């Protein structure tokens with residue numbers, strides 16, 4: 001036997017039994033994004049390496065050790081996107097979408113990071129993200145957060161809390177950085193290797209360390225919130241006021257710094273305790289300096305991204321309405337004449353409307369074999385075309401999932417209406 005292959009570690013197949021839940025999640029997210037008038041943007045999976053280095057930051061986990069970087073055949077360094085914001089900003093600048101206008105955009109797709117695979121953390125994972133440009137005030141921050149809160153409601157997700165922080169302006173962060181270096185220098189002995197190195201290169205990153213032994217020294221660090229400039233303070237207070245008005249509860253977490261360098265002002269994460277240690281399902285914030293940093297004119301930006309594997313894991317227990325891809329009906333036809341009639345009937349039923357998932361028996365077989373397939377398919381109903389039915393212009397319908405169920409016979413032209421009523425009743 002020829003050797004078989006396995007998927008790359010940390011890169012998952014999403015199998016048919018799971019894909020219906022994914023689709024239902026994606027449909028709900030699309031609906032919610034549309035309700036706020038966000039428009040989809042589709043971006044390449046590959047960008048120049050420099051784009052990510054310049055936006056995410058040289059001294060971050062992602063750029064230092066998680067990127068899938070390779071030289072293409074011309075020797076140019078390219079990278080599989082580890083996140084969506086950099087490519088989105090690049091595209092908007094390139095196509096002039098930020099010129100004296102606002103944008104509300106969203107994207108969906110796979111991201112790639114060379115992380116240690118574990119539950120909720122993969123090397124290829126999916127994100128849905130949203131980005132808004134050209135609006136500097138806290139109103140758009142509140143809008144994006146409201147959008148995510150609405151999505152959780154629509155998905156029936158309850159065990160999530162919103163964590164909120166402000167990173168302030170870059171000047172405020174520079175002043176805070178000095179305080180932080182002074183503090184961590186006095187506690188050098190408690191730092192892990194990564195953090196000791198970052199003390200020199202990117203001390204704010206130390207606050208983002210997930211290292212268990214580092215949590216005390218992080219908790220006792222000076223708070224960024226005490227170093228906010230007046231403008232950032234006003235922005236942060238106004239955002240909290242808007243969230244209060246919208247009835248969205250939040251916890252202020254002064255240690256929340258996020259793993260990417262481009263953030264400023266508002267940052268937030270939605271966190272759950274039902275997923276174990278990978279509990280952040282959605283994260284984002286403002287990045288007012290990024291557009292200029294990537295060569296555009298100064299423009300405010302804010303965005304978030306959510307991890308779909310983590311959301312699917314949360315929804316797996318409760319399910320989602322519509323997360324079902326089994327056929328509604330399985331069409332059984334025995335014999336040549338019946339098969340020809342069945343083909344015509346199947347197409348007629350599909351003409352009648354887009355909602356019916358009809359699977360036709362292919363590959364022949366007697367009644368017994370075809371019934372067995374109908375049952376395995378998960379279909380609610382078997383539609384049966386035998387010689388009698390063809391002669392009479394009828395179809396027999398047998399419910400397959402009800403405990404007590406009578407087979408009925410209907411004229412062929414009434415089957416579509418009957419099925420749609422039966423499916424509606426249980427929808």
Ligand code: ATP
Pocket residue numbers: 083113115120121122123124125126127258259278280281282283284305306307308309310
């Ligand atoms: P974490 O702290 O969990 O590493 P992050 O801050 O690196 O997350 P972001 O870059 O902000 O994450 O990505 C937004 C969301 O994407 C995360 O909140 C999470 O839900 C999801 N995500 C990030 N990395 C992964 C991964 N390797 N596997 C699965 N989902 C991920």
Ligand code: MG
Pocket residue numbers: 259
């Ligand atoms: Mg990470």
